[in-house]
Amino acid sequence: MSSAPAPHQPSRFQSQFAQLLPGLLLSGAVAGSALWLDTQGWLSSFGLSSLTLAIVLGILVGNTFYTRLAPTAQPGVTFSKGALLRLGIILYGLRLTIQQILGVGLGGLLADLLMLSSTFFLAFWLGTRWLRLDAQTAILIGAGSSICGAAAVMATEPIVKAQAEKVAVAVATVVIFGTIGIFLYPQMDAWHWWPFSGLHFGVYIGSTVHEVAQVVAAGRAISPQVADAAVTVKLLRVILLAPFLMLLSYFWGRSEPRRTDQRGAQKGSAEKVKLSIPWFAFAFIGVALFNSLHLLPVRLLHNLITLDTLLLSMAMAALGLTTHFGAIRQAGAKPLLLGAVLMVWLVGAGGLVQGFLMSVGL
Template sequence: MTTAAPSRSSAPALASGGAIGNAMDPLLRLLPGLLISGALAAFAMALGRIGWLQDHGFSALTLAIVLGMLVGNTVYPRVASMSGAGVNFSKQNLLRLGVVLYGLRLTVQDIGHVGLAGVATDALVLGSTFALACVIGIRWLGMDRKTAMLIGAGSSICGAAAVMAAEPVVKARAEQVTVAVATVVVFGTIAIFLYPLLFELNRQWQLVPGGTDGFGIYVGSTIHEVAQVVAAARSVGPHAADTAVIAKMVRVMMLAPFLIMLSAWLARDDARRTVRMTSVPVANEHTARLEAPIKPKLAVPWFAFAFVGVVLFNSLNLLPPSVVAVTTEVDTILLAMAMAALGLATHISSIRKAGIKPLLLALILFTWLVVGGALINRWVFALIG
């Protein structure tokens, strides 16, 4: 008995069906992890709309990583094998897209609202805080470089969003990112309650000049998260809140050049370390380097350039406000999914291994932001006005 061969006309159809099936396979592999990350992100965003949580500076991003860790250390291991691809996609690809679209929250005009003094203050606070993180964390506390840099990025720029954006550049592990985000949550929450008290003290001492607006710049230039800035500044007054948010947005705009410079510095530092490791001893007790030239590998954060492009485009006011609002909401979803995926991939045991040093470093940086940030604000105001 013979079986009829498929007709020539059916062969293209079979080939087309196979091609479609091959194209769908990667999507099907990503789907379970994307659904889990999306569900946690949606729940976190719903919780983030609760008034009490908003008043205390708990954003959807912070809640997403907490929910992700709760699920990741309980029921998620049972389905990790089938959903791991989608979770990794959320943690990496959706994160980069979320950082790019974050630019729709900013405009170049924001710089004009705080003036040269506000920009200079933000730059000095950012640079000094990150430098302290590297010196104290790596050299004094003996921490691993990646964790210290992530804590420095979160403290000096914009909290969890900066930590997540710096992760691809420093090539950190999930638990290192989570430790850094945890420090932002702890000390950013403390700042919400501390800064209104500092405002009352500043009325008497006048350490931070400029009245309510000046204190708003101080808040925006020194508190970690955008949500925490809003919560702390609202307790001071509406004018302080407006100025604080603008100062914070200018600080967020510095994320892109920071990532580019960090990538270049890491590439140069890695090249120097490689040169030392490849040196060989010779008879006269000097060292001779291998002949092969060692070129630094620069991990260019292309999404940082895209972020700048979106900020510049948004500054032209070409998009209707409704489109910007919807896109910003989508961006929050993407970032929340990335944070939830990060929580899913984090094990509590890994955080325990990090010990007390990350919290100690974050405490030192927080103290610098409060005290040193006030001195920087005072010095810049006296110099520039």
């Protein structure tokens, strides 16, 4: 007699995918809702991108019925805010080209470098020394304020390994003050706060406003010329995200032994600490360089950028799903105070920097 055939056993890949699927579907549903809301005109006028909307919706779901879904959805949600985030940051390079960098000239580059470095160091110093925030929260708020808002916060998180609540607080902070900038900058132009306008005001906006969507909204409220210059300078700031992540990874890795000593849990000398190399940052640069060659068909490029927006939105949705109101309340008013000080710095110092660069012909 022949024995009955053994039942089909799912492969390891199939088993892992089955574990991830509920969380991926949930993150995708929240992200899809955010993408749909992003197409509504009354929201786009406020400069609220799909990333911002995704984390807001994620927080709402995460603090209501997600607790019942967490046992089955958690693996996929964790995958979304980890692996999908890194892939999204890599594909973000498809929005950038070397030609855009050359287009803004030396003045735009210097404005970005000066404002990025000064804002980040100010955030870290004020956050840790004056407000007594933990280093992770100060770094996340500094990265979001000085580079590109929520996307920079999310890209920085894997290096400092911050909890979801700290990331959510940082994102909320940069979104609030970046949104204020949408209404403030057009008024400054109308009131002639600064002795420059047109292209130079666009460089000012691009080097100081938090989110890409907020830069677009503020620039368009003034003129198409200002908007074009602002977006180009802003995208240059986005490119600076990659070297920023590499430097942060190096210094954060070197400071790890001191942090573990202070917690009373020393784990070895500096030589034994594994440096967290943000490989996705190198890939991000590579994709931007490849995109500069203009080899991809326009339709394919558009589809890949759409995919990238979906991946980043899913990552933000997953972050929101794992964020709890109690943890945000526990953070207190200090993160908002830090964000407010950085906003004042960006507006004031950014205007002075642009005035100086214009005076020397840059």
